[in-house]
Amino acid sequence: MFSLDGLGQLPAELLYIWHTHRLPILLSAVSLAVVVRLTVYLRSQREKISVSPAPSSPIEKQVVELKDEWLPENTTVTSLVLTVDNHAEEDTNAIASITRVKKGPKTVKGKKISKKITAAGPAFFQKTDKIQPLIFFQSLSGTTERYSAQFSKVLSEWTIGCDQSSTFLEPKTLDLSYIEHDDYFISPPKSDPNIKHFYIILIPSYNIDTVLDIFIESLKETHNDFRIDTAPLSGLLGYSVFGFGDKEGWPTEEEGFCSQAREVDKWLARLTGKKRAYPLGMGDVKSDTEERLQEWRIGVQEALVEVAEGRGLGEGVPGSGDPAESDEEDAEDEDGNGQAARVDDVEDLGSMVTSSSNPIPVDFTSYKSKSKSRPAPVPKEMVPITSPTHAALTKQGYSIIGSHSGVKICRWTKSALRGRGSCYKYSFYGIASHLCMEATPSLSCSNKCVFCWRHGTNPVGTTWRWITDAPELIFDGITAAHYKKIKMMKGVPGVRAERFAEAMRIRHCALSLVGEPIFYPHINELLSIMHSNRISTFLVCNAQHPAQLASLIPVTQLYVSIDASNKDSLRKIDRPLHRDFWERFCACLDILRNRRFEQRTVFRLTLVKGFNMAEEVKGYADLVERALPGFVEVKGVTYCGTSAAGSAGLTMQNVPFYEEVAEFVTELEKELNSRGLSYGIGAEHAHSCCVLLADSTRFRKDGRWATRIDFERFFDLYEGKVEGSRLEGGKVVGWRPEDYVGDETPEWALWGNGGFDPRDQRVWRKGKGPKTEIEGHEGMNDKTKQDRVTALEF
Numbered sequence: 001m002f003s004l005d006g007l008g009q010l011p012a013e014l015l016y017i018w019h020t021h022r023l024p025i026l027l028s029a030v031s032l033a034v035v036v037r038l039t040v041y042l043r044s045q046r047e048k049i050s051v052s053p054a055p056s057s058p059i060e061k062q063v064v065e066l067k068d069e070w071l072p073e074n075t076t077v078t079s080l081v082l083t084v085d086n087h088a089e090e091d092t093n094a095i096a097s098i099t100r101v102k103k104g105p106k107t108v109k110g111k112k113i114s115k116k117i118t119a120a121g122p123a124f125f126q127k128t129d130k131i132q133p134l135i136f137f138q139s140l141s142g143t144t145e146r147y148s149a150q151f152s153k154v155l156s157e158w159t160i161g162c163d164q165s166s167t168f169l170e171p172k173t174l175d176l177s178y179i180e181h182d183d184y185f186i187s188p189p190k191s192d193p194n195i196k197h198f199y200i201i202l203i204p205s206y207n208i209d210t211v212l213d214i215f216i217e218s219l220k221e222t223h224n225d226f227r228i229d230t231a232p233l234s235g236l237l238g239y240s241v242f243g244f245g246d247k248e249g250w251p252t253e254e255e256g257f258c259s260q261a262r263e264v265d266k267w268l269a270r271l272t273g274k275k276r277a278y279p280l281g282m283g284d285v286k287s288d289t290e291e292r293l294q295e296w297r298i299g300v301q302e303a304l305v306e307v308a309e310g311r312g313l314g315e316g317v318p319g320s321g322d323p324a325e326s327d328e329e330d331a332e333d334e335d336g337n338g339q340a341a342r343v344d345d346v347e348d349l350g351s352m353v354t355s356s357s358n359p360i361p362v363d364f365t366s367y368k369s370k371s372k373s374r375p376a377p378v379p380k381e382m383v384p385i386t387s388p389t390h391a392a393l394t395k396q397g398y399s400i401i402g403s404h405s406g407v408k409i410c411r412w413t414k415s416a417l418r419g420r421g422s423c424y425k426y427s428f429y430g431i432a433s434h435l436c437m438e439a440t441p442s443l444s445c446s447n448k449c450v451f452c453w454r455h456g457t458n459p460v461g462t463t464w465r466w467i468t469d470a471p472e473l474i475f476d477g478i479t480a481a482h483y484k485k486i487k488m489m490k491g492v493p494g495v496r497a498e499r500f501a502e503a504m505r506i507r508h509c510a511l512s513l514v515g516e517p518i519f520y521p522h523i524n525e526l527l528s529i530m531h532s533n534r535i536s537t538f539l540v541c542n543a544q545h546p547a548q549l550a551s552l553i554p555v556t557q558l559y560v561s562i563d564a565s566n567k568d569s570l571r572k573i574d575r576p577l578h579r580d581f582w583e584r585f586c587a588c589l590d591i592l593r594n595r596r597f598e599q600r601t602v603f604r605l606t607l608v609k610g611f612n613m614a615e616e617v618k619g620y621a622d623l624v625e626r627a628l629p630g631f632v633e634v635k636g637v638t639y640c641g642t643s644a645a646g647s648a649g650l651t652m653q654n655v656p657f658y659e660e661v662a663e664f665v666t667e668l669e670k671e672l673n674s675r676g677l678s679y680g681i682g683a684e685h686a687h688s689c690c691v692l693l694a695d696s697t698r699f700r701k702d703g704r705w706a707t708r709i710d711f712e713r714f715f716d717l718y719e720g721k722v723e724g725s726r727l728e729g730g731k732v733v734g735w736r737p738e739d740y741v742g743d744e745t746p747e748w749a750l751w752g753n754g755g756f757d758p759r760d761q762r763v764w765r766k767g768k769g770p771k772t773e774i775e776g777h778e779g780m781n782d783k784t785k786q787d788r789v790t791a792l793e794f
């Protein structure tokens with residue numbers, strides 16, 4: 001029994017035990033602590049969800065990690081890892097049912113280091129150094145571009161004629177839509193150490209989402225990136241900004257006059273360490289732009305003279321003279337709203353600690369600033385009716401539905417209505433063009449591809465931040481607009497009555513057009529509406545949104561645009577906005593591989609001579625080997641002939657001849673076969689410079705190509721009228737592409753036969769027939785000429 005005596009002896013016994021066993025006790029305590037810490041740590045790590053049981057062979061799966069930053073905004077997901085080879089509904093449910101773990105506020109006590117900029121200017125040695133003026137501009141509707149060209153001409157003449165002409169290099173003009181911002185705005189260009197740069201920036205302002213936001217955002221990001229020096233552009237000799245605005249709509253600065261030029265000026269002051277060589281100029285395009293621009297140019301020239309004569313930027317500007325400029329810009333935080341900068345991460349603190357010796361005490365315990373809290377940004381319309389994008393798109397024949405969707409009837413639909421041939425989708429897959437609607441629910445995308453005609457005016461963005469239209473509204477709008485356009489063809493000579501009648505029932509939707517369809521947050525609902533209306537879907541995405549791709553419901557045919565075979569080339573041709581574009585691209589390929597037994601998967605290669613063709617065959621084969629798509633469509637680029645294409649460095653010389661495309665495909669086929677991959681050339685459509693490679697183990701029936709689709713069967717599978725053959729754990733979980741393989745590829749579409757349906761009538765456009773001589777290409781044979789012409793048309 002327990003007694004008081006015993007209790008009295010307890011401390012002595014405990015002491016005895018401690019003295020005799022303290023080493024093992026200490027060791028056990030330490031081990032226990034390690035085990036507990038380890039368990040907590042492991043639990044806090046990202047949990048892998050497998051929303052479906054392990055697959056039964058033969059479908060091998062791999063886990064594709066979806067990084068936190070790839071998830072669409074407002075998506076609630078706790079796990080960052082998804083096993084994507086699941087039945088689509090399971091995927092969607094999994095995503096919808098999980099909630100993202102919210103990180104608690106960090107409590108850190110420390111000292112915020114002032115970001116006060118003390119950058120000194122680069123030394124300019126009159127005898128050895130040269131000044132390179134760089135004129136940057138951005139223009140959506142052409143005004144700034146016009147003024148920039150004039151400005152550039154006058155400044156060039158001045159640099160040649162002035163007393164300091166030997167110091168100046170010819171000014172270069174750069175369109176901000178076509179350069180890599182990082183090449184110029186993280187640090188000055190590094191070429192010859194004796195060439196020193198001076199930046200001149202001319203930009204308009206828009207109170208809607210435009211590419212200008214991307215530029216301003218990148219300046220802001222650079223400034224806020226703790227890994228980058230606070231004034232990384234202090235190596236510039238100086239800078240000055242001129243803004244173009246409209247006082248009729250935005251009468252005062254408070255009301256937004258030249259608001260974005262003011263922002264650019266402010267961020268450059270920070271990035272350069274206050275090297276504003278001449279004050280911000282602003283002109284009202286409806287009244288005084290000419291006058292204001294001229295007086296600003298004279299001021300900029302005077303600043304250039306001072307620099308050229310070794311006097312730096314003069315009084316009041318750092319880098320020379322007395323740095324007496326107002327501290328107003330330092331006082332504001334990174335967001336420019338006058339609040340103290342917030343530090344959420346100890347790492348940020350570390351970088352600050354090393355960057356200055358004048359710490360300012362700051363209480364970091366509060367997560368949110370106590371002072372003015374900024375209102376959440378109000379979403380805007382992606383393509384407002386007043387925007388230049390709206391004007392440009394409608395001029396091109398697009399109907400804009402709501403504020404972010406578009407539809408257009410393509411020239412092949414018109415051609416098919418007149419019995420003059422369908423596009424390659426008919427030859428390859430059996431889709432007659434007069435039954436097909438081309439649309440997109442997102443006119444915005446996250447690339448600035450060199451071959452996209454929309455540059456300068458297209459809305460771009462890395463996240464969806466616009467007012468979002470309901471999928472029903474989009475479906476009703478695009479179908480109504482499509483039918484309206486078809487009806488307008490009623491009186492066109494040659495339209496065949498039976499085809500016109502057939503066209504009044506849309507059978508197929510190509511979700512491609514322009515922009516990025518999977519960017520639209522309700523893409524799955526929109527696809528379901530289409531499928532329930534028995535409209536089949538081809539969806540083309542640009543391999544930049546892995547999270548959305550992973551959660552997409554199966555479509556009839558899923559495309560990924562493969563515009564290059566390697567990282568460098570992809571950066572040059574697609575000019576993606578995401579800095580981790582290659583990782584995103586690779587993740588999309590892995591997702592495509594995982595989902596290849598749920599739906600038909602396709603690589604769409606667009607060949608641009610001089611950009612992504614030469615010596616890239618092996619690289620493309622690597623990508624095919626990685627994703628194992630059912631099909632590889634190889635197409636020569638379409639030359640749209642706009643000034644935008646010209647600015648991107650594209651000319652007619654970049655359009656490959658059909659025979660060059662054919663040669664490329666043959667080489668790719670050989671390379672794939674040498675790796676044991678059974679791809680073969682399944683069909684061609686020379687008329688649109690397009691050739692199809694297909695997986696012969698999956699899309700050949702009885703020794704013949706079967707690239708066509710059985711659409712009725714696809715809907716029967718979708719509606720559960722017939723059972724699919726995709727098994728998991730011995731149970732049917734869905735269908736496979738093999739379940740809706742259609743008829744054999746027709747003879748006329750096979751490789752070597754051209755791909756034009758003999759039942760249609762081939763009509764040459766005036767002056768573009770087979771006998772046309774093409775200037776500068778007299779040496780070509782008739783087939784080549786004809787192919788070259790057709791390549792340019794589409």
Ligand SMILES: Cc1cc2nc3c(=O)[nH]c(=O)nc-3n(C[C@H](O)[C@H](O)[C@H](O)COP(=O)(O)O)c2cc1C
Nearest residue numbers: 139140141142143144204205206207245246257258
């Ligand atoms: C939709 C739209 C929004 C605009 N927003 C502003 C604005 O916020 N502030 C301003 O000063 N001017 C604004 N403007 C006027 C443009 O900045 C002005 O027309 C400029 O010259 C356009 O230049 P660009 O043709 O080079 O694109 C806007 C114009 C449009 C069409």
Ligand code: SF4
Nearest residue numbers: 445447449452514515
């Ligand atoms: S992905 Fe398509 S819409 Fe976007 S820039 Fe490229 S070609 Fe244009």
